[in-house]
Amino acid sequence: MKLAERVRTGDRLALARLLTLIENNSPEGQDTLSELHALTGRAHRIGVTGAPGTGKSALVNRLTQHLRAQDDPPFVAIVAVDPTSPFTGGAILGDRIRMRDLSGDPGIFIRSMANRGALGGLAGTTSGVVDALDAAGFQWILIETVGTGQAEVDIAGAAHTVLVLGAPGMGDAVQTLKAGVLEISDILVVNKSDLPGAESAARALRAALELGPVDSEWMTPILLTSADNGDGIPELAAKISTHMEHLKKTGGREERDHARVVGEMERLLQQRLTDRFKAAQSDGDYERAIERVVDRELSPMRAIDELFQD
């Protein structure tokens, strides 16, 4: 049977193989993704982000267990995107705990991505991986990533619903969240609510939110959860579902899907154009232009101008 067919019919080994092909940017992976593309668009894509130490992995695990314990449970995929190098081992440790908590349930599929992959960095690869999981029938896809900065902007582009996590005792909660994450959050979560200071962290976040622009259609809720003891997890799952319904009603889902495709096309286009341009250059022209900039003969912009003059 063809790989696409095997993925479609729930063969988990075939799915794992497809994800590896996508990560390696192999033609077979692209062919298969292309065959499966018509099956995408059914999953709810949920981004989970926040500073290191806020308990993202633990929360994702708890939420997954909660979803799977429901009547008629959804299929849940977890994509853990970790731009961390193997240096400090955070990803590996998180994965071990995750496997202990979640393994053995065929309705859960977990994929960790710690490598930048060949195609447009982590963002490009993640997109294909999530599409494949969507086509394979996972109804909830949780995309977890660390940090502030580009990774978070990327996750906002990849998800329908974005959860941003904070935790008490991480210094000033508002400070740690300041780098543009309040804007991308659909649901704010103060995790580790069993620790002291959770309520005041939630109040500080509420105050910060009230300073921002008001979206009359969706008031970003602030939930308290404890991945440790499970407090607030059912409420979080319900709130995500509410946001899903809200997006469907308001056309926000189509809007986000459209923006995601625009972003991905842009990435692929840049990659393709750059590859073609370099292949078409006479031997070493581009490298020589770089050397001339390094030697301060030309500014970078003028060097590019010259490359396009012939």
Added chain:
Amino acid sequence: MKLAERVRTGDRLALARLLTLIENNSPEGQDTLSELHALTGRAHRIGVTGAPGTGKSALVNRLTQHLRAQDDPPFVAIVAVDPTSPFTGGAILGDRIRMRDLSGDPGIFIRSMANRGALGGLAGTTSGVVDALDAAGFQWILIETVGTGQAEVDIAGAAHTVLVLGAPGMGDAVQTLKAGVLEISDILVVNKSDLPGAESAARALRAALELGPVDSEWMTPILLTSADNGDGIPELAAKISTHMEHLKKTGGREERDHARVVGEMERLLQQRLTDRFKAAQSDGDYERAIERVVDRELSPMRAIDELFQD
């Protein structure tokens, strides 16, 4: 007098105007940068990064004051790159404190960049701004940015010496620093050393560093500083100078300059190629391709394939 000439001879108003032109990606800005390009390459570019709340701005201010109080003080420029939206106002607050501490000294020039600019996002614009400051004769250029993630990778690409800041009481110091920042740091700084826990944070960082790959040429030092009371600032300035000398001796400076130019050329090339491609498309072809992906007729990769077939 021409703008380039005015910048070269120390006219601060002309410099401010050039930076605005660069931020707006105006042709005059590019022409002027090009004329000034031969004068670049003299500054030492120092990146300062770390999680929100570690006191980056305060440390940069203190360090600048220390440098300016030396005999034969260097000209110092500060570029504060803040990917934060105006939402929480962190950038604005930091700027006010900065102006209070540093204004009135003609040997200091401060530029805040909170907008993504036209050209390849913040990274593209920062590069031109720093080049202009370099050409204008600033010997120390401190490039300050918040957060983990892409901003930090960018700063590592833009700087000769990268300072990564931590602070005690920010949760687990190693955790907050885990997302790839240990690898990019040339000097680790535990700021707010007047607070309890600074010594143990430094020990934890030392332990984390020892887990990593050993660079026999440069052992990343860990310094304790207090931007509040000035402790450790002279030692930090001295250590940066030591790193400068080290880079010059080992060829590391040329290596970093080369990598920086390669990165910038790549960004400009992508931008130029994408602009040209879109301009050359028949009306709406690219947009139609996007719609076909949204409608699940084609995978993104196949849509790009089709655009390149004609």
